[in-house]
Amino acid sequence: MRTANKRGAARLAAVQALYQMELTDARLMDVVAEYENMRLGQEIDGEKYVDADAGWFRGVVAGVVSDQKIIDPMIHNALTPDWPLARIDTLLRAMLRAGVFELLNRKDVPAKVIISEYVDVAKAFYGEEEPRMVNGVLDTIARDVRPKEVTARDRDNGRNNGRQNGRGGDAPQE
Numbered sequence: 598m599r600t601a602n603k604r605g606a607a608r609l610a611a612v613q614a615l616y617q618m619e620l621t622d623a624r625l626m627d628v629v630a631e632y633e634n635m636r637l638g639q640e641i642d643g644e645k646y647v648d649a650d651a652g653w654f655r656g657v658v659a660g661v662v663s664d665q666k667i668i669d670p671m672i673h674n675a676l677t678p679d680w681p682l683a684r685i686d687t688l689l690r691a692m693l694r695a696g697v698f699e700l701l702n703r704k705d706v707p708a709k710v711i712i713s714e715y716v717d718v719a720k721a722f723y724g725e726e727e728p729r730m731v732n733g734v735l736d737t738i739a740r741d742v743r744p745k746e747v748t749a750r751d752r753d754n755g756r757n758n759g760r761q762n763g764r765g766g767d768a769p770q771e
Contacts (some may be wrong), residue, residue: 606649611657615691
């Protein structure tokens with residue numbers, strides 16, 4: 598796994614904040630303030646946290662909360678029928694929601710970068726299976742929301758579009 602840059606650190610913090618919000622029913626502004634004042638770039642229990650892009654962090658967390666009714670059905674449709682969104686681990690749901698938010702709203706960032714970044718976040722918490730799932734689900738959604746970008750990437754890499762249901766993802770890793 599690569600060392601996080603400021604945006605990567607913001608993505609990781611956003612996933613953690615979304616996870617915290619879902620588990621505790623904490624309010625958006627309270628959690629954002631807590632992270633910005635006490636976590637981002639701070640030292641906690643002797644560990645120095647990487648300085649994060651606070652604007653990016655706020656944008657992802659607030660955007661996921663605002664757009665969750667759009668994001669969740671997209672994730673649900675990208676999953677296999679035997680794994681509905683409600684069955685997915687809370688932390689994985691937070692990663693997928695954040696990744697989908699960026700795919701929908703951050704057209705200035707290539708889909709392959711967004712996918713790669715959230716795969717790296719998954720690797721920080723899980724073994725092999727969950728990062729593959731994050732890769733596959735985000736790649737499936739990227740094919741729907743950024744078809745020209747993904748089709749061009751597949752053509753340039755000589756890839757086939759034959760995948761289904763977020764399994765066996767093939768998004769390139771940076």
